[in-house]
Amino acid sequence: MFIGKGDKMGLFDKFKKIITKEEKQEIELYDKALDKTRNEFVSKLNILSKKNRKVDDSYFEELEEILIMADIGVNTVMDFIDRLKKRCKKDNIIDAYDLREVIVDEMFIIYVNNEIMVNKINYNQNGPTVILFVGVNGVGKTTTIGKLAYKLKNEGKKVLLIAGDTFRAGAIEQLEIWASKTASDIVSSINKDPSSVIYDGLTKAKDENYDVVLIDTAGRLQNKVNLMNELDKINKVIGKVIPNAPHEVLLVIDATTGQNGISQAKNFKDVTEITGIVLTKLDGTAKGGIVLGIKESIGIPVKYVGLGEQKEDLKVFDIEKYIYGLFKDMVR
Numbered sequence: 655m656f657i658g659k660g661d662k663m664g665l666f667d668k669f670k671k672i673i674t675k676e677e678k679q680e681i682e683l684y685d686k687a688l689d690k691t692r693n694e695f696v697s698k699l700n701i702l703s704k705k706n707r708k709v710d711d712s713y714f715e716e717l718e719e720i721l722i723m724a725d726i727g728v729n730t731v732m733d734f735i736d737r738l739k740k741r742c743k744k745d746n747i748i749d750a751y752d753l754r755e756v757i758v759d760e761m762f763i764i765y766v767n768n769e770i771m772v773n774k775i776n777y778n779q780n781g782p783t784v785i786l787f788v789g790v791n792g793v794g795k796t797t798t799i800g801k802l803a804y805k806l807k808n809e810g811k812k813v814l815l816i817a818g819d820t821f822r823a824g825a826i827e828q829l830e831i832w833a834s835k836t837a838s839d840i841v842s843s844i845n846k847d848p849s850s851v852i853y854d855g856l857t858k859a860k861d862e863n864y865d866v867v868l869i870d871t872a873g874r875l876q877n878k879v880n881l882m883n884e885l886d887k888i889n890k891v892i893g894k895v896i897p898n899a900p901h902e903v904l905l906v907i908d909a910t911t912g913q914n915g916i917s918q919a920k921n922f923k924d925v926t927e928i929t930g931i932v933l934t935k936l937d938g939t940a941k942g943g944i945v946l947g948i949k950e951s952i953g954i955p956v957k958y959v960g961l962g963e964q965k966e967d968l969k970v971f972d973i974e975k976y977i978y979g980l981f982k983d984m985v986r
Contacts, residue, residue: 680969684979687961691942695724696984699757703750709742713750724940725912727947734764758981765949765973774970775957776901776929782814782859784867784892784899788885788926789906790918791873794934794960796825798906799868800832801968802958807836811865816855817842818888821872829870835965839864848872848884849891856895869900882925889926904957906932907948910939919952930957933971937961945976 698720706713714735721731737760738753747753777783785802787795796819803813815833817840819825826842833840841855852869859867871888874881892899905928907915915933922928931948936959945956956971 680972681975681978683961683967683969684972684975685982687937687959688942688976688979690938690940691724692980692983694940695720695943696981698723699754699984703754707750709748709750709753714739721943724943725947726943727913727916727951730764730947730950733950734760737764754984758977758984761946761981762973762977765946765977778896778899778901781896782856782864782867782899783901784856784859784869784896785902785904786869786871786888786892786900787904787906787932788871788922788928789873791822793873793906793908793911795819795873795906796828796832796870798904798932798934798958798960798968799829799870800836801960801965803832803836803838803868804965805968806866807838812863813838814855814859814864814867815840816852816867816869818848818852819870819872820844820846820848820851821874825870825872849887852888853891853895856892856899860896881922885926902929902957903927904930904932905954906934907944909933909936909942909944909960912939912941912944913947915944916947916951919948919954923952923954928952928954930955932956932958932960932968934960937967942980945971 699717702713702716702720706716718731718735721734722728726734738756741747741756741760742753745756747756775783775785787799789795799815803815806813813836815829815838817826817829820843826844830840830842832838841851841858843851843854846854848871855869856867889900903926905919905922907918909915911918919928919931931954933945933956936942948954948956958968959971961967961969
């Protein structure tokens with residue numbers, strides 16, 4: 655459940671009263687994954703608040719630079735600074751120490767933006783749910799598919815993997831390894847084009863009553879025309895076998911690439927409908943602000959985050975746990 659504007663401290667109070675062991679473990683994962691970002695980002699905010707006790711133009715200029723360096727994105731930062739200035743004027747905030755809580759509040763608000771944030775998978779009620787994965791090479795698409803398969807299998811679902819990346823050497827083998835690790839079935843072929851393999855896989859999924867189908871695709875970001883044609887062909891094949899599919903198109907982005915990841919998101923959004931973002935390697939970057947930057951730049955929610963290398967470390971994204979992990983050293 656999301657906190658609302660004016661309930662800013664409720665988030666931190668809530669996490670001090672953790673009830674379930676599972677929730678505590680997940681919060682600790684976010685905490686650990688955001689350690690690099692927090693050390694780089696929040697430590698600078700604390701230094702700024704001590705150095706500039708008065709909230710003035712000089713304070714906002716330095717704050718703007720800190721936020722941009724965290725890869726939140728220039729447009730997002732400018733909007734954020736404007737919101738802070740209005741809050742300061744409205745609430746008569748002149749002490750930088752008092753502003754820290756408002757920063758946390760506005761960070762949350764800028765992500766939610768008065769929307770009902772949907773981070774759940776849109777499951778098909780009549781037949782297999784088809785999830786198509788897209789993204790450039792090296793971002794961790796195949797690994798993400800394997801981790802999601804593991805998660806879904808643990809939830810009792812019958813899962814089928816389709817090796818639609820027939821171009822990259824080793825891609826099929828990598829997905830076959832994940833199929834074995836997760837006890838999932840797989841459809842693959844080295845002699846067919848992606849659309850043919852996907853057609854065969856979806857036919858099997860339909861005939862044999864699979865719950866979820868996870869489709870890997872080639873990670874080539876060529877010119878937009880070629881990419882558009884390729885994804886358009888794949889989408890048509892999917893829709894022909896299972897009407898109204900794919901039910902999700904998840905764009906996988908490596909969080910360590912920062913602003914380049916946001917550029918990838920914009921490029922893919924131009925050529926196909928993206929329903930959600932998967933951010934991998936959030937634990938390996940000091941630029942965890944990309945979560946906020948992506949949402950503000952392209953308006954697509956982050957649905958999953960990679961918080962570690964283990965197969966259990968792909969988690970449904972939770973904005974509250976993210977904000978807590980990012981700012982816990984700042985507001986106590």
